[in-house]
Amino acid sequence: MRVGLFITCVNDTLYPHTGQAVVTLLERLGVEVGFPPEQSCCGQPQFNTGYRHETEPLVRRYATAFRDYDCIVAPSGSCAAMVRDNYPRIGAKAAAEGRGRELADAAAAVVPRTYELTEFLTDVLEVTDVGAYYPHTVTYHPTCHGLRMLHLGDRPRALLSAVRGLKLVELPGAEECCGFGGTFAVKNPAVSAAMGADKAHNITATGAEAVCAVDNSCQMHIGGTLARQGSTVRPVHIAEILASTEGDIW
Amino acid sequence: MPAFPKAADTSTHNTQLRANLRHATHTIRAKRATAVAELDDWGRLRAAGAAIKDRTLRHLDHYLEQLERAVTAAGGQVHWAADADEANRIVTELVRATGEREVVKVKSMATQEIGLNHALAEAGITAYETDLAELIVQLGDDLPSHILVPAIHRNRAEIRDIFTAKMARWGRPAPDGLTDAPADLAEAARLHLREKFLNAKVGVSGANFMVAETGTLVVVESEGNGRMCLTLPDTLISVVGIEKVVPTFQDLEVFLQLLPRSSTAERMNPYTSTWTGTTDDDGPRAFHLVLLDNGRTDALADTVGRQALRCIRCSACLNVCPVYERAGGHAYGSAYPGPIGAILTPQLRGTQSELDASLPYASSLCGACYEVCPVAIDIPEVLLHLRERVVEGGPASVRGTRAVIKPAKGHAAERAAMRAASWALDHPRVLRSGQRLASRTRRFHPRRLPGPGRAWSDSRELPTVPAESFRDWWQRTRTTTTPRHGDDRNTP
Ligand code: SF4
Numbered sequence: 001m002r003v004g005l006f007i008t009c010v011n012d013t014l015y016p017h018t019g020q021a022v023v024t025l026l027e028r029l030g031v032e033v034g035f036p037p038e039q040s041c042c043g044q045p046q047f048n049t050g051y052r053h054e055t056e057p058l059v060r061r062y063a064t065a066f067r068d069y070d071c072i073v074a075p076s077g078s079c080a081a082m083v084r085d086n087y088p089r090i091g092a093k094a095a096a097e098g099r100g101r102e103l104a105d106a107a108a109a110v111v112p113r114t115y116e117l118t119e120f121l122t123d124v125l126e127v128t129d130v131g132a133y134y135p136h137t138v139t140y141h142p143t144c145h146g147l148r149m150l151h152l153g154d155r156p157r158a159l160l161s162a163v164r165g166l167k168l169v170e171l172p173g174a175e176e177c178c179g180f181g182g183t184f185a186v187k188n189p190a191v192s193a194a195m196g197a198d199k200a201h202n203i204t205a206t207g208a209e210a211v212c213a214v215d216n217s218c219q220m221h222i223g224g225t226l227a228r229q230g231s232t233v234r235p236v237h238i239a240e241i242l243a244s245t246e247g248d249i250w
Numbered sequence: 251m252p253a254f255p256k257a258a259d260t261s262t263h264n265t266q267l268r269a270n271l272r273h274a275t276h277t278i279r280a281k282r283a284t285a286v287a288e289l290d291d292w293g294r295l296r297a298a299g300a301a302i303k304d305r306t307l308r309h310l311d312h313y314l315e316q317l318e319r320a321v322t323a324a325g326g327q328v329h330w331a332a333d334a335d336e337a338n339r340i341v342t343e344l345v346r347a348t349g350e351r352e353v354v355k356v357k358s359m360a361t362q363e364i365g366l367n368h369a370l371a372e373a374g375i376t377a378y379e380t381d382l383a384e385l386i387v388q389l390g391d392d393l394p395s396h397i398l399v400p401a402i403h404r405n406r407a408e409i410r411d412i413f414t415a416k417m418a419r420w421g422r423p424a425p426d427g428l429t430d431a432p433a434d435l436a437e438a439a440r441l442h443l444r445e446k447f448l449n450a451k452v453g454v455s456g457a458n459f460m461v462a463e464t465g466t467l468v469v470v471e472s473e474g475n476g477r478m479c480l481t482l483p484d485t486l487i488s489v490v491g492i493e494k495v496v497p498t499f500q501d502l503e504v505f506l507q508l509l510p511r512s513s514t515a516e517r518m519n520p521y522t523s524t525w526t527g528t529t530d531d532d533g534p535r536a537f538h539l540v541l542l543d544n545g546r547t548d549a550l551a552d553t554v555g556r557q558a559l560r561c562i563r564c565s566a567c568l569n570v571c572p573v574y575e576r577a578g579g580h581a582y583g584s585a586y587p588g589p590i591g592a593i594l595t596p597q598l599r600g601t602q603s604e605l606d607a608s609l610p611y612a613s614s615l616c617g618a619c620y621e622v623c624p625v626a627i628d629i630p631e632v633l634l635h636l637r638e639r640v641v642e643g644g645p646a647s648v649r650g651t652r653a654v655i656k657p658a659k660g661h662a663a664e665r666a667a668m669r670a671a672s673w674a675l676d677h678p679r680v681l682r683s684g685q686r687l688a689s690r691t692r693r694f695h696p697r698r699l700p701g702p703g704r705a706w707s708d709s710r711e712l713p714t715v716p717a718e719s720f721r722d723w724w725q726r727t728r729t730t731t732t733p734r735h736g737d738d739r740n741t742p
Contacts, residue, residue, distance in 0.1 A: 007720050009675065013685050014713050016720035023724075035724050040675040046668050048615060050637030054672040061676055086634075148617035177572045181614025188612065189705030190259035194268075194576040195614070196710065224710030 004069030008079045009041035015216045021243035039065040044082040049183045063106035072114045077146030077214045080116035118155045128158045133246045135165035139208035143215045169206045180221035196225040204231045251583035253608035258577035274402045275569045281515035299625045303560035313462040313495045320465025324527020326537040338369035356476040357381035358456025360489045362585035380475045389416040395579030397565040406430040453483035457490045466526040477523045486534035493559040508624040512564035545598030551647035554635040558594045560625040567619035589619035593632040607658035610636035685719040
């Protein structure tokens, strides 16, 4: 099985550590990981702001970059959801506007092979115990895209529960949006900050040392808010927990 | 009205308002979830509700004509109103013809939408709201903030103060020494309103549903005040959006299950009033139905946006929306607040004003609204569709004719930035040199951002740029033998 890693632009630029964790984890599980360097961004910032036409080259780029992989794995719920939910729409609209079926076909070819990391682990590799060790108290924030678009359900929790040394504590109001929402944070700063502040307070109240999520974009907002509130809770991507072992804690 | 972000900025700083909203929405949110979980066929009911509405909307002209025939045959009179002005003119003339100067009103979104009370006031006619929450809003010179609970933003103490200060000006004054106990407040409102019901000769209502085959109108409520307005006056005028029609009486079976559970978390609402035309010696002797378009035909012409017309105004989407919870209903600048307002208002009014163009962005796209909507309106899908209309323009129906609309003003810089970003992202080598530049200069990055990014750094710490991007790490470790983790598992 050839697995292509879609690192996503946010991880690539700001959180390379998460990407390294994904590679470490997958290779430990016996997966051969490839990284097509012609990949870039899924196009979500453009699409979610209304610039559908500007998104099209990125759809095409994704489809080309990952053409030859059996599975595409992304350590980001929102980017995986962007590909799965919106690429078919973008392709269909391009066709409806008389620009041919090429984009729609390209999207159709990659959509069913795209997985968010925890989905790939539990559904494709069929593992919940990835042999990880992480001696910390952790609370889990289910991000909106993971929760409502990808329907990840209990997958991340099941993976975390199998991590040795890890104590999982429930997050009050877990299913409420953290308020990031991509350009929403810039366009509606007051509401975004208010939502983030409430989320950060709930996280601190759990007494956890770290807050875990499947998406570093949400974590950037949550972590930035926590730090501003003077909280010591650290944001960690789930990949970094799952990659940790007794000899090598991330 | 200012654009949404500005109005919301003000309301997020009102701690009393936020506490009131938070308390109310969280309580009803939990109750609704329980009421819905009781039905094991909720998913199928929801699909049925959506399907009935979709089919009706596809053949709306047919069902409206059928409705008109049925209402007329039952002794009612049908009037067609293309927009708010026309609807207000029709109602004003109908009231004038009765010789009355006062009307009692059943809570109605459609009359809020067209600003009927204001139009009547200009013609010297006073409209009395009789729904408890609407009464609070009216006495307080306020605007509704929620579809179902228009005074959701007020707490009991505030309501007591409003009653004490204002009731006398509108009719029977509040009793002396009124407390803020719910029973006392309800009793004060009851005495005040009773006087209105018994004297009124004209009633004005909306309707939750209109049945095409029988010409029957339906109002669903909890207090019974609406029923008084519907049955006591001599003349009843109902102003209803054209999308409220359903084909058959049997279709109500679906909606009368979906609506109360989604809105008040009740298995069945306490009062369901239905009326068909007029009946000799019982109820109003004259019945007028004003069918309101006011942008609905334009929404109908939009194949993505038209699903907003399925809405049954249950308010479930408001109660789960984290943005509504912080911003409050007034920030949305129309009768329709919350997620449904964010997609309905820009379709009914167009996206040309600054406020209307900002509404499709009044969402973090978290998807909670879609999940609870009893008629499965994919609100995030419509938001994205409308965002595209705002920034890129395109074909749309405007007041019934096809037009190509221009992008809304003020997006030129953003468009340029998005195009530049897309171009850079479509050229990974450019992206990569940008990343490298950012890494090399990371020590000099400001802790506070200028321009549109300032809002970000005002409330959050910025992430620090790493010394090396992932793609550089990959290339370095996969092509040389200096892996990051001190072992060789990362080498090819
Ligand atoms: S959009 Fe759906 S959830 Fe919101 S008020 Fe309408 S029917 Fe209810």
